Amino acid sequence: MKRPKLAGLFLFLCCLLTYLMFVKHHYSTSRPEAHRLPPHRRPISSDAGRRFQFGIMFDAGSTGTRIHVFKFQMEDKGAPTLAHETFRAIKPGLSAYADEPQQCAAGIVELLEVAKSSIPPLYWTSTPVVLKATAGLRLLPGQKADQLLDRVRALFLASPFLSADDSVSIMDGTDEGISAWITVNFLTGGLHSAHSPTVGMLDLGGGSTQITFSPQDEKTIQTSPIDHIRSFQMFSNTHVVYTHSYLGLGLMSARLTILGGVDAPPLGGSTELVSPCLAPEYSGSWEHADITYTVKGQRTGEPVYEACLSRVEKVLYQKVTEASGVANMDFYAFSFYYDRAVDIGPDHVTCVSVFLPAVCGGVSGSPQQSPFLCLDLVYISVLLQELGFPPQKQFRLARTINQVETSWALGATFHYMETLKMH
Template sequence: MRFPKLAFVFMFVGCLVVYLTYVKRHYDDSKAPVSDQLPQYRMDTRKQSTSVQVVSENFQYGIMFDAGSTGTRIHIFKFQIEPNEAPKLAHETFRAIKPGLSAYADDPEKSKEGLLELLNVAKDTVPETLWSSSPLMLRATAGLRLLPGEKATILLDKAREVFSESLFLYRPDSVSIMDGTDEGMSAWITINFLLGVLHVTETATVGMLDLGGGSTQITFALQDEKTIQTLPIDYVTSFQMFNMSHALYSYSYLGLGLMSARLAVLGGIEGQPLAGPQELVSPCLAPDYSGQWEHAEVLYTIKGQKAGEPIYETCLTKVEKMIYKHVRRIEGVKDMDFYAFSYYYDRAVDLGLIDERTGGNVRVSDYIEGAKKVCNNMAAGGIKETPFLCLDLTYISVLLQELDFPPDKELKLARQINNVETSWALGATFHCIESLHKHGMC
């Protein structure tokens, strides 16, 4: 009877060992996944951190072709996109070629060469992986606005052919003639964005004056509701940006750009060549001057009047007669800060009023006195290498006064702010990028 009891004890102990071994193994197995999950959790944390870093370095490119009256320029803007923030301009690449698209009105196929040259600049600048998400646009300004409709349409179609074969984000309506008011509005956005005041208050913004070859624009923020109500609807434009509404006075005077005005003062008509050997004779040129001048693919023979009459006074009368009643005066502009671009800048450089690279400030009276000096010097036989400077300066001084800027009004002249070109191109591209993020289209 004792043996079975001993066997029973051994069996009981064996079962207990087996049971304890099973419990320990199960306990160890249950701990192992927890131990394995910790590195996985840390890995996920690192991935999350990397993802945040990628978002903070998310860039959006925008490519704008500026088809102006005297040349075609490409602006390639690189924006840094942050969640719930306005895009920040990280970099701009700029190139320019001459002549403008309008110069190919009678040979539109030839316009493709320059467009392809500039398009290659974009391909070298934008990473290939971002081509399909980078909007490609062309906006033509006064040069094409002044062409007969059919010729302008054909040139735009040639641009569409070139763009359609690129791998950038492109739609046919991305190529168009820009309305003069939109040009002024876009330039206003550019300057105020670069100054960092676009998202502050209307009183912090500055006005914009742009003098191109075929048209001139004036744009500024309207702060008085009564003033808005009294203005013609064509002079007021509204838009929203940075969740702020902006009401602007913006108007473009087609035909009052410097080159078009120069032709009008000389006595020519836009787009109409002279019949036969006729000459344009003007008191705004030196008495002994004779030469040729090409504008909008038309070659003009020009000549100064005979000596005898004072050049400045006679030229001033011609300019005032040409511009009479073509410009609307706006009260209050003398109390606002204004930036002036393009030919305002170039002629100030010609006079030595500002540094060509850094710009500066000028008064309206500087243009007036400069015109008098140049015209009188020309009468004495000087400045033959710049035959139009007397006319140009006289026109600029009259235009500014017609816009109601007094002689003592100071204007700020800048080609660049923070190394970015102060043209309408940034404002138009910026507006497109914001529309893409909000509505999926420019």
């Protein structure tokens, strides 16, 4: 009886040992699997660890409305990286709807659709949408400007994006200059550290013009008008800049003044303007601020350049403050500075002397193709010299830097995002 019992016990122990070996093997091979992410939850690339933020800036200028949709890669310290920009422009500007503010809605809605198609829906409610109006609305009567802004504000509040009371406003000219300076120096690397050299900025719009730079000499700060010096923080660094905006000295506003449409409007409500800045045989039409003018050249007995130069100098007399210390600084010039330089074919660097008599000397050859080229270039030349630049001064001309528009929009977006952080 003992032998069968011993055999049974032995068989039981063998089975138990075999079972324990199986359990141990199964546990050792299956335990790591319990901590693996399911395939659909595994990070697909290193991009998954990056933090992104979007910003939408509407630039409501005097000649059109433009939208910039920015995608930023946020960094723990220092300046963010601009990962992508979507840009779209429509005409006319908001100021064209001053008497019918409801008519501006279609264009704003069209641009909001551009933003919606450029930003993943997940980010819509956290993406600020901002509209800054510039000289076109600054020149309007207050009530008409407010009606346009209220219409835009209602459209923004109905959109899926982040909108607040200060999301729609008229931009101060000085802030426009500072924001453009931030844009240029961010794109050229001047804001990435406290010791990086910065460049100056010249912007010539349709209704206003701005100059902004960081003075290299303490004397410039001490001798400049107090309201021309501003200090601000950006990306944890403090910047002191000279900045000023000249309302009414943008190229289109100045052109009208030079033609006589502002300083000496014709009697009887006539819209005919005669100017020595146009070729003597020229006659054509020009539309500005919803008014179509008939413009003609006049025979003065002296060359077009000399006659036009005299007229422009009278228009600018004592209207511009010379900025000390700019002669030896690097400056970027854009907007109409760039556009008119392209008309005469320079490369990415040009100087004031390019904008001088040779162009006007040939104006009579093809006045129909570019009737205002002489006027515009003479105005630019005199304006730059009034600002303190010598005729041989070279400027770097750019519509874009690293494929990003050289406007104030990027800088204003950074500033608004910094404001949101503080609140």
